Amino acid sequence: MTTFQRARSDEQREARRQAILETAASMMSEMPVAELSLNELSRRVGLAKSNVLRYFESREGVLLDLFAQLARDFLSGAVGQLRAVDVRQPVQERVISVSAALASAFAAQDMFCELLSSQAGVLERNVSAETVVRYKREGHAILGDFAGAIHEAIPELDMPRAREAARTIMLLVGAYWSHAHPPQAVRDAYATDPGLNFLPEGLRASLERSLTVLFSGLLVV
Secondary structure, three states, X not given: OOOOOOOOOHHHHHHHHHHHHHHHHHHXXXXXXXXXXXXXXXXXXXXXXXXHOOOOOOHHHHXXXXXXXXXXXXXXXXXXXXXXXXXXXXXXXXXXXXXXXXXXXXXXXXXXXXXHHHHHHHHOOOOOHHHHHHHHHHHHHHHHHHHHHHHHHOOOOOHHHHHHHHHHHHHHHHXXXXXXXXXXXXXXXXXXXXXXXXXXXXXXXXXXXXXXHHHHHHOOO
């Protein structure tokens, strides 16, 4: 392990924060959230655990910041895809196009979806109210931008219904991702009896169908 040297400037402190976040992202490409420990994160980033805790109050604090970064990145890509939808199409065709685009976008972002599925049960525990307030405010802003992009693609959905759609989509993605990535014992059971599979169509197809139903329903309520 390298000898710790205190970061003296704001730039140095931010660089160290980013190094910790990048290391956490690298670890998540190798292991599930449940196996990512603060001890191993500290070892890989080259700092004592107490020094990592100078920048983040806990393992969950690291993961919350990583989740926020991934959410911003995901939104930029998703907005681009939604803006490519031809608003001159009949509304039901646009619903199908938007649902397909979003399902594909979420299915391509495993790390973001895994953190989303862990948000309420894991990431929001072992953190202070101050951290939660900061994270929730940023999350609400990201969700608002997402709702705005949905409204632009399907203007027949006013902003209150677009915001409802955005919230519901996040809940659906978190739940579907968990069922599409079960633990080994569940995968073994499915291999023994495929009829037991709770989500046989997989994440993308199941999500696309549910988003089409969600948007269609919101258009008539």
